[in-house]
Amino acid sequence: MSALAEDVRRSLSVATAQAPRTAARARLALLGTGNVGGAVLERLAGWVGTPFGEKLELAYVANTRQSLHPHTLTPTPLPQTGEGLSRVAPALGEDGTRIVIDATASAEVAARHAGWLAQGIHVVTACKLARGTSLAAWQVIEAACVAGDSHYGDAATVGAGLPLLRSIRELRAGGDRVTAIAGVLSGSLAWLFNHYDGLRPFSGFVREARDAGYTEPDPREDLSGEDVRRKLLILARAAGVQLEQDEVEVASLVPDEIAALPKEEVDASLPRLDPLLRERYAKAYKNGEKLRFIARLERNADGGWSARVGLDALSVDHPLAGGAGTDNKVAIWSDRYDDQPLVIQGPGAGAGVTAAGLLDDALRIARGWKK
Ligand SMILES: NC(=O)C1=CN([C@@H]2O[C@H](COP(=O)(O)OP(=O)(O)OC[C@H]3O[C@@H](n4cnc5c(N)ncnc54)[C@H](OP(=O)(O)O)[C@@H]3O)[C@@H](O)[C@H]2O)C=CC1
Numbered sequence: 054m055s056a057l058a059e060d061v062r063r064s065l066s067v068a069t070a071q072a073p074r075t076a077a078r079a080r081l082a083l084l085g086t087g088n089v090g091g092a093v094l095e096r097l098a099g100w101v102g103t104p105f106g107e108k109l110e111l112a113y114v115a116n117t118r119q120s121l122h123p124h125t126l127t128p129t130p131l132p133q134t135g136e137g138l139s140r141v142a143p144a145l146g147e148d149g150t151r152i153v154i155d156a157t158a159s160a161e162v163a164a165r166h167a168g169w170l171a172q173g174i175h176v177v178t179a180c181k182l183a184r185g186t187s188l189a190a191w192q193v194i195e196a197a198c199v200a201g202d203s204h205y206g207d208a209a210t211v212g213a214g215l216p217l218l219r220s221i222r223e224l225r226a227g228g229d230r231v232t233a234i235a236g237v238l239s240g241s242l243a244w245l246f247n248h249y250d251g252l253r254p255f256s257g258f259v260r261e262a263r264d265a266g267y268t269e270p271d272p273r274e275d276l277s278g279e280d281v282r283r284k285l286l287i288l289a290r291a292a293g294v295q296l297e298q299d300e301v302e303v304a305s306l307v308p309d310e311i312a313a314l315p316k317e318e319v320d321a322s323l324p325r326l327d328p329l330l331r332e333r334y335a336k337a338y339k340n341g342e343k344l345r346f347i348a349r350l351e352r353n354a355d356g357g358w359s360a361r362v363g364l365d366a367l368s369v370d371h372p373l374a375g376g377a378g379t380d381n382k383v384a385i386w387s388d389r390y391d392d393q394p395l396v397i398q399g400p401g402a403g404a405g406v407t408a409a410g411l412l413d414d415a416l417r418i419a420r421g422w423k424k
């Protein structure tokens with residue numbers, strides 16, 4: 054039996070997987086069986102025989118290599134990704150509540166979101182590449198939701214499911230305008246700067262964060278600030294600020310010569326980051342400061358917006374300097390929170406919390422998208 058079939062079998066009792074389809078259950082297609090997708094399978098397995106399990110039925114699972122229908126547990130090799138993706142909608146059937154869960158970091162999968170939404174298939178995603186890139190791509194998703202009367206579950210795209218997007222949307226629904234957002238939006242960078250001590254090489258900590266599943270599949274996405282740029286764009290757009298990608302100023306930690314390398318050569322190049330980070334750390338340490346990778350969105354006096362992302366040295370008692378592990382810490386200012394901001398803090402990376410965020414959205418759709 055293939056690794057994918059073993060994953061699914063370990064995660065779901067065969068009896069449940071072979072149970073007959075019922076209209077009461079929302080059908081799921083899970084794309085990606087890595088850190089996050091694997092944790093989705095585990096959480097679903099824990100729900101077998103519970104009211105949560107009654108709401109959802111896994112109809113299709115795929116990674117880049119194979120696809121599998123849990124009803125038969127027969128894996129099919131996928132020679133080409135594009136071909137695999139065209140199997141997703143048919144596998145979900147024609148009616149009832151159908152949901153694609155995107156647990157990949159694939160631009161090719163993200164490019165399919167709008168098409169699924171437009172045909173009435175809901176999408177729940179941890180991948181930021183559809184709503185966190187160009188404004189045009191964000192607008193296409195919005196329009197597709199309207200056209201297909203479908204929902205886009207994006208809780209896991211920012212803060213790994215922390216109630217950030219939800220809080221911003223609820224503030225707006227209550228009549229507030231968001232005036233500023235500032236905080237730590239990267240779980241891996243939070244973990245790195247909570248652990249880096251200026252003594253052991255920074256590159257070793259990057260490898261640890263990657264092996265723990267906190268970084269993107271290519272850790273340059275985190276270290277360059279690109280992943281944080283995407284999260285800030287998603288938050289800003291949810292707040293009603295229609296920013297373009299190049300309106301976010303990003304100060305990357307990745308030197309050009311590492312940015313240009315093919316992915317397979319990145320690991321060996323990581324020690325080249327060490328002297329740069331040691332210098333930043335030593336300077337901050339001397340001033341009694343902590344390094345934190347901060348994203349900021351602010352309304353300017355002229356009514357425009359400024360957005361920037363980068364490494365800051367903060368005084369130890371600065372409100373954004375606190376937190377531990379992968380904690381994200383985000384302050385939101387709005388009409389009602391104009392003096393003291395609303396602050397949301399908690400783990401911002403990790404397979405378990407992200408999978409929970411994805412399945413929260415899937416359950417919400419299965420229940421009719423009620424709050
Ligand atoms: N890790 C975390 O803490 C968090 C991650 N996220 C997001 O979750 C997503 C997944 O992250 P993670 O699980 O860590 O990444 P992994 O690299 O562990 O897993 C990615 C999975 O996606 C699969 N995949 C890639 N392309 C395709 C495709 N075209 N069709 C089907 N499957 C595909 C891969 O297949 P194969 O196994 O064949 O390579 C792999 O199984 C990313 O977008 C990330 O930003 C969001 C919040 C937190």
Ligand SMILES: N[C@@H](CC=O)C(=O)O
Binds near residue numbers: 210242269402
């Ligand atoms: N790589 C990301 C994972 C979640 O989006 C991060 O470090 O925050």
